[in-house]
Amino acid sequence: MASDKPLSNELVEKYLDDHQDFAKSYFERKATSSMVDHWMSSRSHRPGSRAMQVNHLQRDSIKPQLILKTDGEFENDKLNSIFRSPRDERKRSSPRRKSNLGDLDERELFMELIRDIANELDINMLSHKILVNVSILTNADRCSLFLVRGSRGNKVLVSKLFDVTSESTVDESLRLEKDEICVPLGVGIAGHTAATGETININDAYSDPRFNSEVDKTTGYRTQCILCMPIKSHDGEVIGVAQIINKKSGKHQFTQKDEEVFKNYLTFCGIGITNAQLFEISVQEYNRNQILLQLARGIFEEQSNLDTCVHNIMVEVQQLLDVERCMVFLRDESCETQATIFSKAFDLHPGAVDDTGPKTSKTHWSMNTGIASLVGSSGKALNIPDAYADSRFNPEGDIESGFKTKSILCMPIFDRQQKILLNKNSGKPFTEGDEKLFEAFAIFCGLGIHNALMYEQACKLLAKQSVAMEVLSYHASAQQSEVNKIMTLCRWLLSVKKNYRPVIYHNWRHAFNVAQSMFTMITTGNMRRFFTDLEVFALVIACYCHDLDHRGTNNAFQTKTESPLAQLYGTSTMEHHHFDHCIMILNSEGNNIFEELSPDDYRATIKILEHAILSTDLALYFQKRGNFEQIVHSDSTDWTTQSNLEILRAMMMTACDVAAITKPWNVQQQVAELVASEFFEQGDLERLQLNSEPIPMMDRKKKDELPKMQVGFIDFICMPVYQLFYDLEPCLKPLYDGCVNNKNNWLALADKNTREAMMDSKEDNSDANNNNKDLAAEKNDKLITPERKVSQTKDSTSEGKVRNKDKKSKTCSIFGMSSHVVLQVSELFEAATALATPVWLLTSVSVAMYFHVDFLMESLSAKIARK
Secondary structure, three states: OOOOOOOOOHHHHHHHHOOHHHHHHHHHHHHHHHHHHHHHHHHHHOOOOOOOOHHOOOOOOOOOOEEEEOOEEEEHHHHHHHHHHHHHHOOOOOOOOOOHHHHHHHHHHHHHHHHHHOOOHHHHHHHHHHHHHHHHHHHHEEEEEEEOOOOOOEEEEEOOOOOOOOOOOOOHEEOHHHHEEEOOOOOOHHHHHHHHHHOEOOOOHHHHOOOOOOOHHHOOOOOOEEEEEEEEHHHHHOEEEEEEEOOOOOOOOOOOOHHHHHHHHHHHHHHHHHHHHHHHHHHHHHHHHHHHHHHHHHHHHHOOOOOHHHHHHHHHEEEEEEEEEOOOOOOOOOOOOOOOOOOEEEEOOOOOOOOOOOOOOOOHHOOOHHHHHHHHHHHEEEEEOHHHOOOOOOHHHHHHHHOOEEEEEEEOOOEEEEEEEEEEHHHHOOHHHHHHHHHHHHHHHHHHHHHHHHHHHHHHHHHHHHHHHHHHHOOOOHHHHOOOOOHHHHHHHHHHOOOOOOOOOOHHHHHHHHHHHHHHHHHEEEEEEEHHHHHHHHHHHHHHHOOOOOOOHHHHHHOOOOOOOOOOOOOOHHHHHHHHHHHHHHHOOOOOOOOOOOOHHHHHHEEEEEEEHHOOOHHHHHHHHHHHHHHHHHOOOOOOHHHHHHHHHHHHHHHOOHHHHHHHHHHHHHHHHHHHHHHHHHHHHHHHHOOOOOOOHOOOOHHHHHHHHHHHHHHHHHHHHHHHHHHHHHHHHHHHHHHHHHHHHHHHHHHHHHHHHHHHOOOOOHHHHHHHHHHHHHHHHOOOOOOHHHHHHHHHHHHHHHHHHOOOOOOOOOOOEEEEEEHHHHHHHHEEEEHOHHHHHHHHHHHHHHHHHHHHHHHHHHHHHEE
């Protein structure tokens, strides 16, 4: 039974002492980089410690492999060799206090102060000791030390220790990085000393124009005399500037002897500062190598998802270089232009590091792709210290997002990806060290992104294989005995017919009706004048193939159910599948009806075929309809340009796909019932499989609203396209007239349903029940049942056969247009034979098969054999 006694700190500490393995495991699992950083920083500031304070560059990102020792300290074999020596096991001797230094002569004092700094490798501790010792040597009231930072051509003086006294401690004097003082070379007394390497001794500071009195006004301190001297390396390069203020003894002025003592001491200080800086660089390089190894492990742990991989990269980069914002642009490899175009972008906002992924800001990154595009094209890194001073930067993104861009570092990752960083948290430009570190990190990023892309590609191929296997398991090629008579053309046609599923509406009969509509528009509708034989051929083939392997469900259903098709295709899911299925049939043995085309014609035909099939997606139709309207109503339209022809072909595919709306009323009513039935089945599937309510158009409970929905469909989709084709070609007016007539009929039916509903609501319950039965019986009589549909179809087919066999000059109505089927088919076949092109041969055989014209089939077979 657990004790009710509360745990104390002593008990917890004792438990950890007794269970060292648990303490080690707990620290490795729970300790964050910021905790380790804080611990190391606090240890480095203790008197007598030689531990190196972690540089701010690696803050929040260093996670060294530390081992907990029994004495409570952390052990790292490599770090031990850098940070510690055998003498560290005993307490280091500190320099004598100021009260004891008075007993020493000048030489002993000088040597004592030199010993004090000889073994100090922490740059901050060393700088503080230098200033304290200088104040003792020169009896100065206050001292400051400036170190030279930055790359060539962009160097500045940086001071973290300003106005240090002989009694101040390092914790009291050390400024944070954001509060450090920066002085450009050549500006002020210290800047002049750094730029020229000269010693400056001023007895009256306010009489010198280089003196900045604003510092005294801010601090309330009165500066009287100043001695400023450069600190040089062994090769004579200025690496820092030491400045002492206000001598406290004598005439309160620094003498020539002070200058000599100051200069001699700074000579040793230069050696110490150089060693400390070299030590700092070596530690930074070691830590950076550890970071890169750790980051490489983190990146390669997650390669199954590109978004997650990029997110991990951006989080690590943001911490690695201490930046406010990080962006990753993925190059569009499908673009054939020389310019760099990005297909996807990620933008990691400040404070957005979480498990939900990068926060994308399309407005901001779209404004600044110019710099990334330049780097992507040149393959060279770009470091911009001041974004607003660079003409390539577009500030509109900052205006809209409210983010202030100061500096930019952009570097290519040579797996054709780009990365761009914005603003260091310190507000300073990116350094050469940042560039080198980021360049090394970019190599790992490239490998990680490449592997993630390869994994996604493998997943797509697996999905494609799954679709292919499912298709192959369902379909089979046509029987050889059926295709021997008419060779490749009929083999292909029968294979296409076989690859349509027996769904209610989107079946082989719908495909044939669409092809017949295209045939009529091209011939009777006088649209033949716009296209070549090859284009006409491709359009007719596209109509036959535009709904191959349709499952009776739309794109939205594929997406909701997360089917393999939805994983394989991002947009226009079913349309892409129809086209791929069409290519699969063409590549099947004995089905390539394009095999006689030249390579150039073959490529052109496949391109037209793909564009036409994808254009049956109504989402693309809405995008193109506005352009088509402008082209039709323009007086200067050039129909020979490929862009105009592509839009025209796309609109013709839509007009043929919904052409049932232009049929005579009895046919249109039957087709509408078939479409509604297929939609209702999808709605039932959504209720059953997805447990969700379908949209009204697919809701079986709202089937009585079919007339009203048909009116909306006509107004929103059908009427605009047929009106435009009527404006383009008057011969297509019957399509527009048929659409208008059917709209009026649906309106009348909708009004009738409304009136009947209103009348029913006014009658008594008993009368209403009787009337409902009568009305139901009357409606059932008027409805065309499936059996009656089959009967009507058979009667119509039989009558067609008799008319064709008798060779009487009867006509059939196609969208209200009179055309002699037998005569037209025969003439077109003869024309196709004369032109040696299979355009009309395809349509002729299709018409013959559809109407079961036996004698025409025999005639065509004989002519093909003769040819």
